[in-house]
Amino acid sequence: MSFSKKAALRNYLVEAFLLLMSLTIIVPLLIMIFGSFMTSAEVLEFSLRLPDQWLFSNYAQVFKEGGLGRAFLNGIWITGISSILTIATSSAAAFIIARRETKLSGVLYLFFFMGLIAPMSTITTIKVVQWLGFYGSITSVIFIYTSLNIAFSVFLYSGFIKSIPKALDEVAFLEGANMFDVFFRIVTPLIVPVNATVAIMVFMSVWNDITIPLYFLTDSSTWTMPLSVYNFYGKFSRDWNLIFADLVMTSLPVLILYLFAQKYIVSGLTAGAVKG
Amino acid sequence: MKLSKSLYSYYLIWPALIIYSVFFVLPAIIGLYYSFTDWRLDRDAIRFIGWDNFQRIFTDKTLLLALKNTLIFAVITVIGKNVLGIALAVALNMRLKSRNFLRAIFYSPSILSVLVISIVFTPMLRTEGTINRLFESVGLGSLSQAWLTDPSIVIWTISALAIWQHTGFQMAIYLAGLQSISKDYYEAATIDGAGSWKSFLNITLPLLLPAININLMLTLIGGLKVFSEVFVLTGGGPGNASQVVGTIILRAFGEGSWGLGTAMNTLLFAAVTLISIPLLIFMRRKEVTE
Amino acid sequence: MKKIGAGVLAATLAVSLAACGSGNGDSANNGGKGGKVTIELALSKSSQDSAFVADDLLREFEEKTNIRVNLQWLPAEQTSTVLQTKLAVDETPDLVQYNLMSAVSELNLERNFEILDNEAWVSRLENKEVLSAFGHVYSFHVSQDTGKQGVVYNKDVFEELGLSVPTTFEEFLAVCEKIKESGITPVFMPFKDNWAANVFPAAAFADYAAKNDPTLFDDLNANRKKWTDVPEFAAILEQQYEVYEKGYTNADILSDSYDMAVGKFLNKEVAMMFMGDWLIDNILEKDPSMNMGLFAIPTSEDAYLGSSPLGGQLFIPKKAKHMEEAKQFLDFMASKEIAQRIVDRQKYVPNLSDVTTPELPAYKQEIVDRYIAPQKMALTSEARTIVDSSELYRSLQDQFAGGKTAEEVLKAWDEKFNQLMKDKGAEGF
Numbered sequence: 001m002s003f004s005k006k007a008a009l010r011n012y013l014v015e016a017f018l019l020l021m022s023l024t025i026i027v028p029l030l031i032m033i034f035g036s037f038m039t040s041a042e043v044l045e046f047s048l049r050l051p052d053q054w055l056f057s058n059y060a061q062v063f064k065e066g067g068l069g070r071a072f073l074n075g076i077w078i079t080g081i082s083s084i085l086t087i088a089t090s091s092a093a094a095f096i097i098a099r100r101e102t103k104l105s106g107v108l109y110l111f112f113f114m115g116l117i118a119p120m121s122t123i124t125t126i127k128v129v130q131w132l133g134f135y136g137s138i139t140s141v142i143f144i145y146t147s148l149n150i151a152f153s154v155f156l157y158s159g160f161i162k163s164i165p166k167a168l169d170e171v172a173f174l175e176g177a178n179m180f181d182v183f184f185r186i187v188t189p190l191i192v193p194v195n196a197t198v199a200i201m202v203f204m205s206v207w208n209d210i211t212i213p214l215y216f217l218t219d220s221s222t223w224t225m226p227l228s229v230y231n232f233y234g235k236f237s238r239d240w241n242l243i244f245a246d247l248v249m250t251s252l253p254v255l256i257l258y259l260f261a262q263k264y265i266v267s268g269l270t271a272g273a274v275k276g
Numbered sequence: 277m278k279l280s281k282s283l284y285s286y287y288l289i290w291p292a293l294i295i296y297s298v299f300f301v302l303p304a305i306i307g308l309y310y311s312f313t314d315w316r317l318d319r320d321a322i323r324f325i326g327w328d329n330f331q332r333i334f335t336d337k338t339l340l341l342a343l344k345n346t347l348i349f350a351v352i353t354v355i356g357k358n359v360l361g362i363a364l365a366v367a368l369n370m371r372l373k374s375r376n377f378l379r380a381i382f383y384s385p386s387i388l389s390v391l392v393i394s395i396v397f398t399p400m401l402r403t404e405g406t407i408n409r410l411f412e413s414v415g416l417g418s419l420s421q422a423w424l425t426d427p428s429i430v431i432w433t434i435s436a437l438a439i440w441q442h443t444g445f446q447m448a449i450y451l452a453g454l455q456s457i458s459k460d461y462y463e464a465a466t467i468d469g470a471g472s473w474k475s476f477l478n479i480t481l482p483l484l485l486p487a488i489n490i491n492l493m494l495t496l497i498g499g500l501k502v503f504s505e506v507f508v509l510t511g512g513g514p515g516n517a518s519q520v521v522g523t524i525i526l527r528a529f530g531e532g533s534w535g536l537g538t539a540m541n542t543l544l545f546a547a548v549t550l551i552s553i554p555l556l557i558f559m560r561r562k563e564v565t566e
Numbered sequence: 567m568k569k570i571g572a573g574v575l576a577a578t579l580a581v582s583l584a585a586c587g588s589g590n591g592d593s594a595n596n597g598g599k600g601g602k603v604t605i606e607l608a609l610s611k612s613s614q615d616s617a618f619v620a621d622d623l624l625r626e627f628e629e630k631t632n633i634r635v636n637l638q639w640l641p642a643e644q645t646s647t648v649l650q651t652k653l654a655v656d657e658t659p660d661l662v663q664y665n666l667m668s669a670v671s672e673l674n675l676e677r678n679f680e681i682l683d684n685e686a687w688v689s690r691l692e693n694k695e696v697l698s699a700f701g702h703v704y705s706f707h708v709s710q711d712t713g714k715q716g717v718v719y720n721k722d723v724f725e726e727l728g729l730s731v732p733t734t735f736e737e738f739l740a741v742c743e744k745i746k747e748s749g750i751t752p753v754f755m756p757f758k759d760n761w762a763a764n765v766f767p768a769a770a771f772a773d774y775a776a777k778n779d780p781t782l783f784d785d786l787n788a789n790r791k792k793w794t795d796v797p798e799f800a801a802i803l804e805q806q807y808e809v810y811e812k813g814y815t816n817a818d819i820l821s822d823s824y825d826m827a828v829g830k831f832l833n834k835e836v837a838m839m840f841m842g843d844w845l846i847d848n849i850l851e852k853d854p855s856m857n858m859g860l861f862a863i864p865t866s867e868d869a870y871l872g873s874s875p876l877g878g879q880l881f882i883p884k885k886a887k888h889m890e891e892a893k894q895f896l897d898f899m900a901s902k903e904i905a906q907r908i909v910d911r912q913k914y915v916p917n918l919s920d921v922t923t924p925e926l927p928a929y930k931q932e933i934v935d936r937y938i939a940p941q942k943m944a945l946t947s948e949a950r951t952i953v954d955s956s957e958l959y960r961s962l963q964d965q966f967a968g969g970k971t972a973e974e975v976l977k978a979w980d981e982k983f984n985q986l987m988k989d990k991g992a993e994g995f
Contacts, residue, residue, distance in 0.1 A: 015373065029396075093291075095288060096286060096288050117552055118549075121303045158420075211494055214641070262379075422818075425820035
């Protein structure tokens with residue numbers, strides 16, 4: 001067999017194998033999606049079949065009873081602001097750390113890096129927020145999420161910024177620009193891919209998080225979408241079809257974001273994580 | 277011309293530094309203090325008790341089991357996610373027709389909340405659940421297990437599920453790494469008569485080192501800090517069979533032993549640091565010499 | 567240049583402050599406009615059918631007093647942890663719905679909750695005991711129905727198979743055998759929810775103590791006796807295990823959870839379960855034609871029915887921000903008209919002297935006649951334990967997973983019990 005034929009055959013085999021493997025992912029997800037349209041009894045079989053009837057009413061019911069409209073807005077608000085705040089502060093900090101190669105910036109880098117390692121201590125964080133006087137507010141949650149994501153973001157940004165030639169800065173400075181000009185007018189446009197990556201990473205982790213709203217948002221009307229699952233999760237009754245509908249709706253926003261931003265994830269990671 | 281360092285003033289670091297320090301570092305430091313006290317839910321007075329909490333931790337059978345489980349989980353997921361991640365990345369870097377579709381599919385579980393995964397999989401992992409039924413239908417009935425209720429395998433099941441969910445993320449990073457390797461190397465190797473396996477070993481792997489570095493760090497740290505996967509799937513059960521350090525800390529809080537719980541948190545932090553920092557330095561060094 | 571620097575910092579602050587503005591909807595809480603006050607009532611999602619949070623009652627209350635009640639739903643699995651956290655950092659709701667027993671062992675009742683001895687409705691209470699601890703009234707309920715625990719059973723199945731209520735353990739096993747032959751699972755054991763494994767032991771231990779050693783629990787709580795000192799305890803645990811061993815239960819007990827129970831009974835898949843009467847209420851709610859009953863766990867002859875303290879009571883945390891308004895809520899619920907309405911609706915045995923008992927459903931009347939009236943009730947061991955029993959539940963799971971013998975379960979529990987009591991500073995430990 002010629003070389004190219006061999007290669008083609010190999011490609012086909014690999015592709016077939018991968019498609020088979022991908023079933024392990026597709027099948028459970030399909031079970032969930034199909035289940036969300038079934039009746040409570042039908043869904044209990046947990047097998048891969050189409051629903052007898054497509055009960056769109058499940059979705060309406062979940063939307064109403066789960067207060068999903070409100071939860072959606074809460075989620076968007078919290079996640080959105082956290083993402084913006086993380087991007088703004090982390091890119092700025094990473095800019096300085098990456099450019100200013102002193103011992104201090106090395107120390108600062110390590111300081112931020114520890115954030116990747118250290119586990120979060122919920123109780124003491126509550127104490128701090130309480131001491132600051134705004135426990136229970138959405139603001140506190142936004143700050144907490146930001147603080148949790150700064151470490152990874154600084155890490156990504158500094159890697160990326162290091163790959164932007166300093167020469168660009170030099171030219172700007174020669175022309176009389178100051179640090180802010182360089183940052184905003186030169187660097188910021190160049191780090192758009194990494195901004196996208198960071199935005200997506202933060203979005204996905206904050207959107208899906210359930211522990212922090214539980215402890216820090218005392219008013220259940222400020223809760224986010226994933227927590228709406230608990231509305232159907234009472235200890236004494238579980239309607240799987242409704243739960244699945246809830247899960248599908250909660251996952252949709254992230255899924256849509258992901259589909260649009262797919263290419264940025266890989267390119268952003270390339271630039272920031274791999275080359276750094 | 278050397279740029280004056282002072283052109284880059286430290287002002288821009290302040291916002292990140294403040295938020296990070298106040299909401300993350302400060303609680304951690306306070307936690308450190310409480311680790312040495314007998315802070316409890318039901319007592320207002322707090323006494324300094326030195327190393328007592330730590331002593332108690334190291335003599336607790338259940339905690340030692342949790343440690344063992346955490347290590348098992350960490351090792352399995354590090355190996356699983358990285359080996360599979362590289363394999364998938366290499367496969368999906370080839371010119372396949374459904375490449376983009378496949379990449380999206382394999383990445384998709386990692387964007388879902390772990391709650392979603394557990395809710396969907398728990399019923400399927402029952403003894404008469406979908407997975408076992410599948411095995412039986414292809415004649416592999418002997419492979420059927422009590423996936424989540426057999427104490428000897430439950431932590432392996434949880435690890436497998438974690439690999440299923442998150443390998444896509446590692447794959448994405450490896451893909452990024454692969455795409456930055458210049459094709460010239462491969463062409464040169466082919467000209468020299470190297471087979472694909474040889475070029476993989478001698479070109480791909482070494483040049484992938486930065487990506488391997490990052491992924492090892494991320495998966496190792498994530499594995500040691502595991503909490504939600506276990507909590508949502510089994511709550512540490514049955515009994516205490518699948519407890520990990522993360523869930524044991526929650527148990528301590530639930531019992532009202534908050535000083536003890538904070539001490540465990542501190543210990544976890546120390547352990548993760550001690551394991552990952554040397555690894556980081558080692559890998560950095562390896563990278564530089566390449 | 568400095569201006570731009572300030573600009574960056576200001577921008578960051580502005581973003582945060584904008585978020586701030588939306589976050590503090592709590593300002594509406596503080597009734598400053600001389601109008602509506604909003605109080606927070608925290609309760610577990612599993613209590614969603616609680617009488618106190620019925621829509622019409624909340625609306626009426628709001629109309630009458632201009633106080634709005636905001637419900638904080640807590641996920642069932644996390645209820646105690648979240649409540650503990652909030653109480654520890656003094657960010658408490660104004661009202662909490664919980665049960666007294668758990669409030670004592672998990673929520674540090676004395677430190678966190680307000681004593682209600684001087685409320686107006688206290689003088690009208692028929693049974694203060696179920697609302698009190700440490701000598702004071704801490705909670706409120708219109709009902710004095712204690713939880714009753716034993717064997718919930720489907721009377722129709724028994725009738726069809728010609729079975730009568732067993733009074734000894736041998737008889738019980740024989741009944742199971744007959745039911746199994748007819749193709750129905752005799753006993754449903756949902757031990758994924760590990761607390762369910764302690765229903766049988768808790769009631770049976772109490773029965774043993776009541777008949778053989780009345781001061782047993784006092785001795786255990788004062789460290790005069792250990793859990794491993796009582797051989798009958800191990801025998802009881804082995805009895806529960808025997809039911810499983812003999813194949814009289816569902817196959818996958820460690821994967822099956824409590825929330826499947828109602829469905830299993832409705833589908834006639836199971837005939838019995840070691841559980842409390844609240845399960846019967848839940849079943850009847852879905853299908854009032856079901857014929858259900860409750861008998862005492864027959865570990866001994868003529869066994870006593872287990873009783874646990876009342877559930878679903880309302881508590882007021884000491885640090886409640888709207889103490890007065892919270893107390894008004896209780897007054898409203900305690901008023902003759904409203905209390906009567908609740909009692910009639912839920913078929914409770916009322917705890918207020920001027921509220922009449924409605925006609926009780928058959929199974930409840932039966933329990934009153936068979937066990938309450940002749941004083942054949944015993945407070946379960948769990949009710950007598952002032953520390954968290956979670957480790958006991960976990961050890962029981964271990965037993966059913968094949969990892970521990972009955973003796974080992976008791977030994978592990980005794981160790982943990984000791985440790986927890988010591989941590990609590992209990993006398994004798």
